[in-house]
Amino acid sequence: MERTDDTPDDWILLHRRHAIEGIMSDTLVRAIALQDRGGHFYRADFQVHTPRDTQWDGARPTLAERKTWARSFVAAARERGLEAVAISDHHDFAFYPYVKRAAAAEVLPDGTEVPGAQRLVVFPALELTCSVPCQAIMILDAEFPEDRLDDVLKALHFDPVDPKLDSLPQTTVLLDSGDINEIHAKLDKHDWLRGRYIMLPNITPSGHKTLLRTSFQVKYRDMVAVGGYLDGSITNLDKPRHVGEKRILEGGDSAWGSKRLALFQTSDARKADFSTLGEHSTWVKWAVPTAEALRQACLAQESRLAQTEPSLPNVWISRLVVSNSKFMGRVDVALNPQYSALIGGRGTGKSTILDYLRWALCDQPAKSTEDDEVADPRVRQRRLIDATLKPQEAHVEVHCVINGITHAVRRYAADGTVLLKVGDGDFEKVRESVIQSLLPIQAYSQKQLSSVAIRVDELLRFVTAPIQRDLEEIDRKRQEVAGRLRENYGTLERHRTLTTEIERSAVRVRSLAEQAQALRDGLSGLSEEDRKVLAGKAGHDRVREFYVTWEQHLAATQAELTGQGHSVE
Structure with a gap:
């Protein structure tokens, strides 16, 4: 990345690190997306056990080998595309600190540390065996103090197991855990713990110690939990035998409540x-990995939870930089790929930021008419640039991501010059129309929006601008299909012409054959021997055709042998 005076060191470092061979472009896009402070989707597995588990399948590392195991675990999680895990052994936190430190010490291929926002998120968690009877996963804040983890176990009335042991003893049922709500009440007595955990009961259909069992309707209906976990895939709920459980989980069975x-x-x-x-x-989706963030995700599951990888925009603005504004000074804002909002009091610069963005991307404001009560936005925009950027000899730079490729547009206030940089290339001077085609944007002031519905040209622009690329692609495909149709129609016409000609020729051949036969039959004064010669014409014709065919075959064979002879020489 080309360094400029207004490019922060961390941004330079980010691009340098991801320029290393072997780092995929989607990793770079993810890194850019995580620069803002907003919410992002993380692929998480919230039921992960360690070698301390009583049902661990494989060799158990010794106490001295735990750090090595933790590093291999983090590497395996990365290979499988995970971005967050919950270490959820039965009533035990012993391995969590090892995994947490291994994630914090993860390095890139060049040996530098993985930036904090991109590290594997590790939640401390417990798999609880309750006397309900059912199992539940209790997840704490990702940054929950390690020195209080044993206190969490004690709050559950469970004595911590010696962390030096290679494996845990046989799992026992927690005391005073006959109801999920009772566990909540017990934990919420502690101020240091209240609000820093979330309880997810097992709601696997026909699962081991699941809450979805006959006679558990009241416990399910009255529980305070807003989420639950499945052992396996959610697609199991689509099986015919699980129709009832699916209806319960969707809140469609009144006997189980409407939750x-x-x-x-x-x-x-x-x-x-x-x-x-x-x-x-x-x-x-979360901004900060806390139990409360998980609870909010449960409450807004349509927008914050997904069982398959969410579809995110392939074109988005990732960053806005104003080198120096007379009104606001230097501005450097990272934007979210899904949703960004500018919040501030009157006169704090919200509209100014948007005007800078529009100007840098060479937008085409709604045209004003003589009847408009709203001043021409282009006049206002020009005055803003002249008053706040020109005196500072400033420029505005907008970073965008288009299908995984970073683009940077820089526009200078002095003369309106526009530069464009694609990927790792250099900035090059371009026309405004290039930016308008590459990054079409649409923006209206609040007053302008009120006039959109009564102006056909603006209404059309309002509707088509967001899908302009799709419309262009549809038009391209339409033209392509039209070309193929014309070509196919021409082929069909040629086929029809040739078919007609063949039919005519066949008729002429039959006619000539009949005429020849009639002439032969009408000949008089022929001897019997002459008549035999005429009768044998058809046979002679077949022999001649056979002879010509063999003659052609022999000629081809001779040519092939001659060619092979030259090759041998």
């Missing part, structure tokens, strides 16, 4: 080769 539960599919990973790690995961 729609948020669902987290999990892998229940516990194999030494990590083969099941991340096999069933859920994409969760």
Whole structure:
């Protein structure tokens, strides 16, 4: 990336790190997206066990080998595309600190540390065996103090197991855990713990110690939990035998209440080769990895939870830089790929930021007419640039991501010059029309929006601008199909012409054959021998055709042999 005076060091470092061979372009896009402070989707597996688990499948590392195991775990999680995990052993936190430190120490291929926003998020968690009877996963804030983890176990009335042991003893049922709400009440007595955990009961259809069992209607209906976890894929709910459970989870069975539960599919990973790690995961959106963020995701599951990878915009503005504004000074804002909002009091510069953005991207404001009560926005925009940017000899730079490729547009206030940089290339001078075609934007002031519906040209622009690329692609395909249709129609016409000609020729051949036969039959004064010669004409014709065919075959064979002879020489 070309360095400029207004390019922060961390931005330079980001591009340098991801320029290393082997880093995929989608990793760079992800890194750019995480520069803002907004919410982002993270692919998470919230039921992951460690070698301490009683049902661990494989060799158990010794106490001295735990750091090495944790590093291999983080690497395996990365290979499987995970961005967050919950270490959820049965009533035990012993391995969590090792995984947490391994994630914090992860490095890029060039040996530099992974930036904080891109590190694997590790939640401390517990798989609880309750006397309900059912199982539940309790997830704490990702940054929950490690020195209070044993206090969490004690709050659950469970004595911590010696962390030096290679494996846990046989799992026992928690005391005073006959109801999910009772567990909440017990934990919420502690100010340091209240609001820093979320409880997800097991709601796997026909699962082991699941809450979805006959006679559990009241417990399910009255529980305070807003989400639950599945052992395996959510697609199992689509099987005919699970129609009833699916209706319950969607809040459609009055006997179980009207609550729609948020669902987290999990892998229940516990194999030494990590083969099941991340096999069933859920994409969760948060800004800060806390239990409250998970609870909010459950409450807004339509927009913050996904069982398959969410579809995100392939064109978005990632960053806005104003080198120096007389009104606002230097501005450097990272934007979210899904949703960004400028919040501030009157006169704090919200509209100014948007005007800078529009000007840099060479937008085409709505045209004013003589009857408009709103001043021409282009006049206002020009005055703003002249008053706040020109005196500072400033420029505005907008970074965009288009189908995984970074683009940077820089526009100078002094003369309106526009530069464009694509990927790792250099800035090049371009026309405004190039930017308008590459990054078409549409913006209206609040007053302008009120006039859109009564002006046909603006209404058409308002509707078509967001889908202009799609319309152009449809038009391209239409022209392509039209060309193929014309070509196919021409071929069809030629076929029809040739078919007609063949039919005519066939008729002429039959006519001539009949005429020849009639002439032969009408000949008089012929001897019997002459008549035999005429009668044998058809046979002679067939022999001649056979002879010509063989003659052609022999000629081709001779040519092939001659060619092989030259090759041998």
